[in-house]
Structures are given as structure tokens and as C-alpha cells.
Amino acid sequence: MEQDKKTKRLGALWGKYGFVLLVLLAGVALLLWPTEPKEPPGQGQTETVREAESLAETEERMRSILSEIDGVGQVRLMLTLESTREREFMQDTELSYSGATAAPDDYTRRSEAVILSGDDGEEPVVVRNVGPTYRGALVVCTGGGNAEVKLAVTQAVAALTGLSSDRITVVKCQS
Known part of the structure; x- marks a missing residue:
């Protein structure tokens, strides 16, 4: 009789909380499920991200491309920069408060870059990489007199630099 009451109570509890228990067990099973080992940083990447190109390299590459446009001829190009390439690093920040939690008297903040150790040495973790921002472009070319x-x-330079057409000047060179 005692056993029968326990079975009925257990059945009632299972009916009431059985679904929650099953979901909980499934979550634990997924957490314990083995995963493939992650590749160390640097491996699996076919090409490393190239550091900032110099302005002269960019101008030379663009000059080479622009000279291939029909009717352009010889090209000289000058780009001006608003800002250079910027990198934002991941930060490990720690705040310390003194006094009451609701209204602290003083606090200190300590922050340092997160460093990743790998086969290639130690490198800071980059969160955001922003390329250079151009201010303007001047293109002097043989075909610059033709509309x-x-x-x-103008369209090619705008596509390559992100400049609007009012910041790009194309003129014909001296004969």
C-alpha cells in the first residue's frame, strides 16, 4: 500500500514536471556532447591578412588599372588621406568600486589588450579593422579632355576609394 502511494505520487510528479526534466536532460546531454577540436589560430587560414598598404602602393595599383581603360592613355594619380588604417583591439576591462554599491565613492578602471598566443608568437586580438579614408583624388591623363x-x-576611382564624384578630379595632361 505504501509502495502504491509512492508510485502514484511519482506518476503525478512525472506528469507535471516530466517535460521540464526531459528538456533539462537534453540540455545537459548537448553540453557534454563531444565536439571536434578547434584548429589553433593561424592554421586553416590560406592567407594572412595583409598589413596596411602604403599610399604609394595603392596609387600605383590604381594607376595601372586606370591606364587600361579605353581612351585614358598615360595616367598620373594622386590620392589624399583623411585618415589612415585603424585597428581596434579587444580589451579586457576590470572595474573596481569603493564604497556602497548603490552609490560608490570612487572607482578605478583597468584595461589591457587581449593577447593571443600561437605558433607565430603573441598577437593582440583585433576586433575591428577599418581601412584608410580618402579625402580626394586627382587623375591627370592623356584622355582627360574626353567626357x-x-x-x-571618375566611376572607377569612386568604386576603388569610396569617394563621391565631387571629390574626384580628372583632367587632361599637357601635350
């Missing part, structure tokens, strides 16, 4: 060439060059 179609001006439009094609």
Missing part, C-alpha cells in the same frame, strides 16, 4: 573618359575614370 566619356572622364566619366569612366
Whole structure:
């Protein structure tokens, strides 16, 4: 009889909380499920991110591309920068308060870059990488007197630099 009461109580509890228990057990099973080992940083990447190109390299590459546009001819190019490449690093920040928690008297903040150790040595973890921002572009070319060439060059420079067309000047070079 005592055993029968326990069985009925257990059945009632299972009916009431059985679904919650099953979900909880499934969550624990997923947490314990073995995963494939993660590759160490640097491996599996076919190409490392190239550091900031110099302005001269960028101008040379663009000059080479622009000279291939029909009717452009010889090209000279000058780019001006608003800002250079910026990198934002992951920070490990610690705040310390003194006094009551509701209204602290003073606090200190300590922050340091997160460093990742790998086969290539130690490197800071980069959160955001922003390329250079251009201020303007001047293109001097043989075909700069032709409206179609001006439009094609302006569109190409705008596509490569993100500049609006009012910040790009295309002119014909001296004969």
C-alpha cells in the first residue's frame, strides 16, 4: 500500500514536471556532447591578412588599372588621406568600486589588450579593422579632355576609394 502511494505520487510528479526534466536532460546531454577540436589560430587560414598598404602602393595599383581603360592613355594619380588604417583591439576591462554599491565613492578602471598566443608568437586580438579614408583624388591623363573618359575614370576611382564624384578630379595632361 505504501509502495502504491509512492508510485502514484511519482506518476503525478512525472506528469507535471516530466517535460521540464526531459528538456533539462537534453540540455545537459548537448553540453557534454563531444565536439571536434578547434584548429589553433593561424592554421586553416590560406592567407594572412595583409598589413596596411602604403599610399604609394595603392596609387600605383590604381594607376595601372586606370591606364587600361579605353581612351585614358598615360595616367598620373594622386590620392589624399583623411585618415589612415585603424585597428581596434579587444580589451579586457576590470572595474573596481569603493564604497556602497548603490552609490560608490570612487572607482578605478583597468584595461589591457587581449593577447593571443600561437605558433607565430603573441598577437593582440583585433576586433575591428577599418581601412584608410580618402579625402580626394586627382587623375591627370592623356584622355582627360574626353567626357566619356572622364566619366569612366571618375566611376572607377569612386568604386576603388569610396569617394563621391565631387571629390574626384580628372583632367587632361599637357601635350
